[in-house]
Amino acid sequence: EAQVTQNPRYLITVTGKKLTVTCSQNMNHEYMSWYRQDPGLGLRQIYYSMNVEVTDKGDVPEGYKVSRKEKRNFPLILESPSPNQTSLYFCASQTAFQRGPSIDTQYFGPGTRLTVL
Amino acid sequence: DAKTTQPTSMDCAEGRAANLPCNHSTISGNEYVYWYRQIHSQGPQYIIHGLKNNETNEMASLIITEDRKSSTLILPHATLRDTAVYYCIVSLYGQNFVFGPGTRLSVLP
Secondary structure, eight states: OOOEEEEOSEEEEOTTOOEEEEEEESSOOSEEEEEEEETTTEEEEEEEEEETTEEEEOSOOTTOEEOOSSTTBOOEEESSOOGGGOEEEEEEEEOOSOOOTTTOOOEEOOOEEEEEO | OOSOBOOSEEEEETTSOEEEEEEOTTOOTTOEEEEEEEOTTSOOEEEEEESSSOEEOSSOEEEEOTTSSEEEEEETTOOGGGOEEEEEEEESSSOSOOOOOOEEEEEEO
């Protein structure tokens, strides 16, 4: 089954304790992305990657890092989490560099609810 | 900022068609219109997308006006499970989405 998986699904942590949220896709997609969703602010893009070793900032990258060492994985790293990073996080993936009605869609993961105390 | 505007909320009776409008007056010639929905706090789910022609799939129909400045998503027979927030997004390649607040559709029994 084609899917995007995220781990953990729920995480409560404390300020300053480094954490990593993993994202993996099994569709051989080149493009992957991270979004955060906050009440009243909707979904906003944090970082994206067009392919292995190619990453770029989205609209709200401050306080986050990403890496893309393998095509299937795109972890989100919070080196020193703060309470304002409490949010619902979504990873997404898509085939890049091609067009077509069946492959233009972006697939989203189930989400990771992060609470930073 | 989001490049689309949608009504904040809509109601629809179960079994009736739900017609969700979207304005995208600044869409460029090669940008597509995408529709996604989000049920509770699940990951957004793809519904349909199109460029200029009307599109239909097993979930919905998409009607795009001739000038491409607006579109309508049609759920032909809404069920309670269609209650969700619906997002209309314009994008060149279906990447780097800018999400607006969407339309909260409530399907009523």
